[in-house]
Amino acid sequence: MIWLTLGLMTLIIFISRYLFLEPKLPLKLNKSTLQFLSYAAPAVLTAIIAPLVFVKEHALYISIHNSYLVGAIIACLLAYFTRNTLLTVVVSMGIFFFIL
């Protein structure tokens, strides 16, 4: 059952990644669509992590005791002022795991 689950998940995920890379698929993207798609990375990445940071058990959790939120704010400040990916992730994770 686990192998079947893994196999079908692999199939679904691969198709979603590959589908529009297939040249035989008849699809022309106009300029507006391409502009719309240029926002995909910031929009999707934000939508993945925002609930992790702001929500706990389906309730808004804005508090100094929410270590995910405090850690995320520290990461934002580090990313903004240093513009260094490695430094941002290493320092913010260090603070999160050892202090918060």
Added chain:
Amino acid sequence: MSTLTQPETYVAQSNHKSFWQGVIATLPLCIAVIPWGILAGSYAIEVGLTSLESQAMSAIVFAGAAQLVALGMIKAGIGLTSILLTTLLITSRHLLYSMALRKDISPLPLKWRLSLGFLLTDELFAIVTTRKTPNKQHTFDRWYALGGGLSFYVFWNIATLIGIIAGQAIPNMEEWGLDFAIASTFIALIIPMIKAKSILVCVLVSLVGSVVCSVLNIEAGLLISALIGMACGTLYAQMTGEAS
């Protein structure tokens, strides 16, 4: 597209260099994904998968968010159909990525399309779309993308292996907050992307949308809020005449 029009000799010389540039550009993300990979491995063991199944999950499924959610559902005894529908919702964002990269990757030979398609994660998409070149022009380079994608794949699987070994010795590692790694990594990616007001609008709308969806327990929240965020960013740019 420039690599397609360059003379073959030049392409041949620069392949190796591009590949390693991709590896180096992805290195911070490879290091950042380690805690998350450890979580994926240890949680799979916790849920009751064998070591081989746990490693295979990272090796063939290769999708962090979908793996962790599926494991949670397996643990809760939820059926295969629900697991697959949820996988489809979580992975639907990749449709946006493949659409955005269509102009760059669809002209490539099949083996390139299949490899880059398989390796197309959030991280790889971010790396190839924000690549900084000396002339500040966005140019897609297949070798750069392959270097980035492969190194990320290797790190993800090594981290999973560490998690599998650690998970057998230490129980309840999923309570350590290892998932903060993904928040930290994505923040480090998102902040430098905000180079125009329309992108800030997009990010804020997506943030509020996904939080509201999560509170309301809407399963497709990720996709819905990302699409609304993208639409708001596009509208803002078009209405204010912002140069793209």
